[in-house]
Every structure is written in C-alpha cells, then in structure tokens.
Amino acid sequence: MKRGIGHRVRELKVTLWTLIVPPTLWAAHFLFSYLWAAISCEKVGYFARFPITFAVGTGLALVLIVASGLIAWAQTRTPGTPAPHDGGTDIDRLRFIAYSTMLLAGLSFVAVVFTAIPVMLIGDCR
C-alpha cells in the first residue's frame, strides 16, 4: 500500500540526534565558508573563486535545514496539551524536542544565509 509523504514524515520520530542536525549543518557550512575563502585567497588570490559551487553548497545546507525543520514541525502537531511540553511523558518529550528542533532549524537557516552573504558580496582577500 502506498502511503503519502506527510504520513511518512509523521512516522519519523525526532530524537536528540535529529535535534543537532540543523546546527551541525550550520557549523559545517560556517567552516566550509571560512576554509573556502582562506584556500581561495591563498591558492588563487581571489576570494570565493567558484561562486556557483559555493552557492550550490549553501543551497544544499539550506534545503537540509528546511527539511529537518519541516519534519520537526510535523512532529510538533502530535496531539497533546499546549506548550511548554514539560510533562514526563513520551508525547511531551517528543513535542518538546520537535519544537526545539524547529526553532534551531529557523536559527540555523538565518545563520547560514548571514554567513553566505559576506562570501558573495566581499570578493576581496585584503
């Protein structure tokens, strides 16, 4: 039997491991941006030598962050009592982690965009 993607997403369970996915992507992108600029400047003398590759890398990070945010958002809609989800039950635990993941995804999305803009706009090694 074929099931919809919405159903599959709801079946995924967010955990502490999935919680760290958005900030890890942010950290990886941040490191990537710095190494990219440093290596470009040192090897070829230009800042962000291959902007298309950089844009693709940034786009990939953003897509993965949005995906983990959407999965988390679907999990926050699990029925239960309203926030702050601080009961010692499986459902409250799930909703708390899902909500945190969603907020972290939002923060990481903005952070990745803010890291990428200088790489795109500065264009100088001085």
Add this chain to the structure above:
Amino acid sequence: MSRPLFRSAAPALFACLAGCNMHQSTLAPFGRDAADIRGMTLLLVGGAVVIFLGVAALVVAAMRAPAGRLTHDGGMRLVLWAGGIVPTVVLGALLVWTLPAMRPAPATPADLRVALVGEQFWWRVAYRPPNRPPVVSANELRLPVGRTVVLELGAGDVIHSFWVPGLAGKMDMIPGRTNRLVVRADKAGRYRGVCAEFCGLSHALMAFDVVAMPPAAFDAWLAAEARPAAPVASAPGAALFTANGCGGCHAVRGTAGTGSIGPDLTHFGARATLAAGILPMTTANVARFVRDAGSVKPGARMPAFRHLSPGDTQAIARYLESLK
C-alpha cells in the same frame, strides 16, 4: 529633565562637546570611506533610537493594558514577529547594505602609493609616484583631492594602527606585513590622524597632520619635497647639527646627514607641527625637543642633549626651521 539631574549631567554633556571638531572626527568626513561610515553610524543610531522607543512603548502599553486584554497567543505572535522575523529581516537588510562598504576600493598601478611605517612614536612616510623615485618624509601625510591613493601600511617595531577618522576606517600596522588601505580625499583642508593601537609609553602622543590639497598644488608640493634641502650652510645651527651627530639618525638630503633611524628632516620647517603632531612648530618647542625629547615624549628613542647650551639648541632649532 529635572534640575538636579541636569546640573549633574551638564558637565558630562559639555565634556562631550570637546569631541566636536572638524579636523579629527568621524562625523566630519573629508574622504569617501569616512562619508560611508558616517552615513552608517547615523542610520544605526537613528534606528537604535526608534527600536528603543518602540520597545519602551510596548512595555508601557503592556503595563497599562486592562486585565484580560493580553492573551498568551497574542504574546507568542508578538515574540515571533518582533523577536524573530522583523529583527532577522532588518539585520539581513543592514548586512546587505553595509557589506559593499567593506569591500576595498579598486586601485590601479597608476595610482599614487604612499608607504607609511609606524615607529615608536612617529610615522615614516614615503611617497611612491608611478615611474618616479620615492620621496621620503615623516609625520605628515599629504593627499591630492579627488585621486585614489593606496596607503601601504607597515610597522618597524611593534603593532601600531593608522587612523585618520575623517578619511577612512582604521587599519593595523603590523611588523613584517603590508596592509593596504585605498583612500580618496574629497575635500581640501588640514586634518589629523592618530595611532589607534597602544604601542608604548607615548602612544597617546603619536599623531600626524594630514593635508588634503588640490591635485595641481599636490604635484607642485611633491616635486618640491623631492628636492634636497636648501640649508644656509653658514648657519651656526648647521655646524652644530653635524658636530653633535644628529645626521647619524636623521637625514637632511643635500647635507652629510643621511641617517634613517629617526624621522627625515629634509623639509622639517615646512611642517605645521613637530614631535608627530604634538607641538606647534616654534623655535622654543624645537629647542625643547632637541634638548630633551623624553620630556615631550616619554620613551622616545632620541637621546637627550642636555649638555648643549640653550644658545646652541636655539641655533639648531632655527636651522631646522629654515629647512623648508
């Protein structure tokens, strides 16, 4: 403002007025970069005031709201918009708006280069016009209005920082490294720059004059600056200058003095200030500096010449002032 509060705040406010001047201020720009910086400063201060007043108004509204008027959902919506979405959009717009100003201005090999080296506690200056030999000077920077100039910043001993608030942002001068600052002066006049990185005892006494001149006047000045000094060889100060070994550290082109440890004095008398922007150029001040440089600039490497008679130091001072 209540009276006692005004009385206690007034001295502080008047003290702030001391910072208002036209020759050393970020808010009185004469260069392209500084004009950008002032624009950003004013917008950011204005924006910060608007946001502060907005938050204060929200606090007052929340405190005065009748019971039952504020809801949890409304609060969460406020946090989402005023705490998340609006700041993100505003900061993103500011980032995109300000980043191009951080991009160094373009320069071509045809532009004038000026090598500036920070020393404890003065400035070594060498103008390097394209296809001509360098012109060495010190403690004064002259710039042609409307032309791009590449400043090549270095340091001879410790880290210094080059800052002409009316011209551009500051940039560090680091031993063993050359930092490039591309500037363009847009308004003729006499301005002032300072060392902006603590570099030793007389750090606060390490300044310099900046003279922005019309391009034709600058070219004429540079040609004159390139010529050797025209000292009056018979001046008693000239003989004293040589006899006391001043030329071992200071160069006066056209004489036996060729030292390069201290500032070049070839056209010393044409500068408006001495001791790196600290004292007005008067015979008494020059004589005082020659006699005991350390009393003017603690930590300066120039030795004291207290054994000279006041008449001798006056004679040396008059000789140096004649080096136009």
